[in-house]
Amino acid sequence: MSREGSVTVNGSTVPIGPSTTVGDLVRSLGYDTSRVAVELDGGICPRATLDDVVLSDGQVLEVVGFVGGG
Amino acid sequence: MRIVVDGEPVDTDARTVGDLLSGFPEGSDALVDGRHVPREHPLAEGDQVTVMSGARSLDSATTGDILPPRYGRETYDRIRSVRVGIAGLGGIGSHVAASLVRAGVSDLVIVDMDAVDRTNLNRQNYTYDDIGRSKAEATADTLLRIDPDIRVEWHHVRVDADNCADLFSGCGIVCEAFDDPSAKAMLVETLLTDTDSTVVSCSGMAGFDSCNGIGTVRRMSRLYVCGDGVSDSSSGAGLVAPRVMVCAGHMAHTVIRLAVGFTDP
Numbered sequence: 001m002s003r004e005g006s007v008t009v010n011g012s013t014v015p016i017g018p019s020t021t022v023g024d025l026v027r028s029l030g031y032d033t034s035r036v037a038v039e040l041d042g043g044i045c046p047r048a049t050l051d052d053v054v055l056s057d058g059q060v061l062e063v064v065g066f067v068g069g070g
Numbered sequence: 071m072r073i074v075v076d077g078e079p080v081d082t083d084a085r086t087v088g089d090l091l092s093g094f095p096e097g098s099d100a101l102v103d104g105r106h107v108p109r110e111h112p113l114a115e116g117d118q119v120t121v122m123s124g125a126r127s128l129d130s131a132t133t134g135d136i137l138p139p140r141y142g143r144e145t146y147d148r149i150r151s152v153r154v155g156i157a158g159l160g161g162i163g164s165h166v167a168a169s170l171v172r173a174g175v176s177d178l179v180i181v182d183m184d185a186v187d188r189t190n191l192n193r194q195n196y197t198y199d200d201i202g203r204s205k206a207e208a209t210a211d212t213l214l215r216i217d218p219d220i221r222v223e224w225h226h227v228r229v230d231a232d233n234c235a236d237l238f239s240g241c242g243i244v245c246e247a248f249d250d251p252s253a254k255a256m257l258v259e260t261l262l263t264d265t266d267s268t269v270v271s272c273s274g275m276a277g278f279d280s281c282n283g284i285g286t287v288r289r290m291s292r293l294y295v296c297g298d299g300v301s302d303s304s305s306g307a308g309l310v311a312p313r314v315m316v317c318a319g320h321m322a323h324t325v326i327r328l329a330v331g332f333t334d335p
Contacts, residue, residue: 037255067301
């Protein structure tokens, strides 16, 4: 299915193209998808499914990237 | 003047702690509002005095004698009743654990798969005599030496997506204190999906940058992240003890604030 528009990521508006997945978006913003926690419209989007979930106009994401150390 | 002595209201003419203690056995001590004060300390209306004498000496005072007068009973009870998990007991987790127990947390689940080695001592809360010991067991011993009245459940095991909900079952708050960023992501994602726990995580506490860059943010309804967000332990100077401890302090204080009922970071 082809969709486009924009989504909100960490409070900022980001345009999306047709069939953009969560994984595409997260990578395009510079994150390593193995090191993120992603919330999509209030629920966790597991890393294993990031490339399966196609974004829709108006969705809201929170992307938290982690660096090493603890 | 009316004060409270050992929980009972008392009208007294005593002007100082020493005056009050003259009615108690020689060698008695007093805590005023949970603080050990000298005998010449002046008493004030409403003071809460705990007299420590005989078998109940000052050195046998419990956290329950010391913290409620400072925090208030309700605040103390909230901190005392929360079960807190800590995943990873390195530079962050070992210090978070000790801070939490000092601040009154009494029910902990601590987990780490490693043993202490010499390269840990530059920043982690272990000593030479811990080398070779399970970090979980060594930390449990340290916590019980800080407060023998706590309950601490320790596990020497690798935390993964399959066992983490069970390991941290019943924990209202879990601290993510892993070194590896993929493990951080795994724990946060799994706990937020499979449990009701609030997660206090950390990201970015390495190097010589100012500690003023370390803070706490709330990123999701149940996720707080402490650190500077950028300084990676695998580059540059690596982890430097004071900066790691500042981040651990942010995490432990966030846990305490959540236990008390604050939700802002």
